[in-house]
Amino acid sequence: ILNVEQSPQSLHVQEGDSTNFTCSFPSSNFYALHWYRWETAKSPEALFVMTLNGDEKKKGRISATLNTKEGYSYLYIKGSQPEDSATYLCAPTSGDTGKLIFGQGTTLQVKP
Amino acid sequence: ETGVTQSPTHLIKTRGQQVTLRCSSQSGHNTVSWYQQALGQGPQFIFQYYREEENGRGNFPPRFSGLQFPNYSSELNVNALELDDSALYLCASSLSPGDSTDTQYFGPGTRLTVL
Numbered sequence: 001i002l003n004v005e006q007s008p009q010s011l012h013v014q015e016g017d018s019t020n021f022t023c024s025f026p027s028s029n030f031y032a033l034h035w036y037r038w039e040t041a042k043s044p045e046a047l048f049v050m051t052l053n054g055d056e057k058k059k060g061r062i063s064a065t066l067n068t069k070e071g072y073s074y075l076y077i078k079g080s081q082p083e084d085s086a087t088y089l090c091a092p093t094s095g096d097t098g099k100l101i102f103g104q105g106t107t108l109q110v111k112p
Numbered sequence: 113e114t115g116v117t118q119s120p121t122h123l124i125k126t127r128g129q130q131v132t133l134r135c136s137s138q139s140g141h142n143t144v145s146w147y148q149q150a151l152g153q154g155p156q157f158i159f160q161y162y163r164e165e166e167n168g169r170g171n172f173p174p175r176f177s178g179l180q181f182p183n184y185s186s187e188l189n190v191n192a193l194e195l196d197d198s199a200l201y202l203c204a205s206s207l208s209p210g211d212s213t214d215t216q217y218f219g220p221g222t223r224l225t226v227l
């Protein structure tokens with residue numbers, strides 16, 4: 001059973017601050033890592049799918065890196081805005097399947 | 113928006129009852145996965161359906177069952193409800209059943225409360 005840990009559990013920042021979160025997962029039998037952003041009362045929104053060690057993906061002010069050898073991924077948000085307030089979930093897949101194994105998420109609150 | 117819809121939004125049942133939750137996938141997506149999110153946890157995989165057949169199951173008992181229909185809709189059925197079944201149930205549609213890189217598009221979920 002994959003054990004996926006995200007830290008911190010929650011984060012409060014001021015508008016304009018840059019922030020980052022960590023997702024840790026077992027490095028063995030790695031296939032892919034998915035990042036989702038989930039605003040309250042909405043559907044989880046796919047941000048990135050990452051597969052290669054050293055991969056870096058970017059979407060606007062949000063970027064992510066992947067280290068498959070040591071089993072972690074970082075998500076960065078540059079210049080946080082109130083609309084970035086959401087829960088950010090990471091999910092490696094269980095082997096080469098479509099089964100996502102989610103962490104508990106990091107909840108970000110950005111104060112104006 | 114993802115194009116994936118779920119109904120109902122909220123549901124209250126009593127222990128021992130049966131419940132059916134519904135999901136409408138994105139057009140063209142022949143794979144649907146169901147997840148349960150209990151309070152304070154990340155979503156947990158229940159099972160996946162591909163072309164109307166179960167294609168993988170998580171650690172959930174047989175009283176959790178599903179159906180998938182040719183019109184991109186699907187159902188999650190839970191029999192003999194227990195208090196611990198209170199959770200948010202999410203469905204997610206995708207193109208390929210066994211592709212670890214395929215993006216899953218989630219619905220907004222159904223909040224089930226069991227009293």
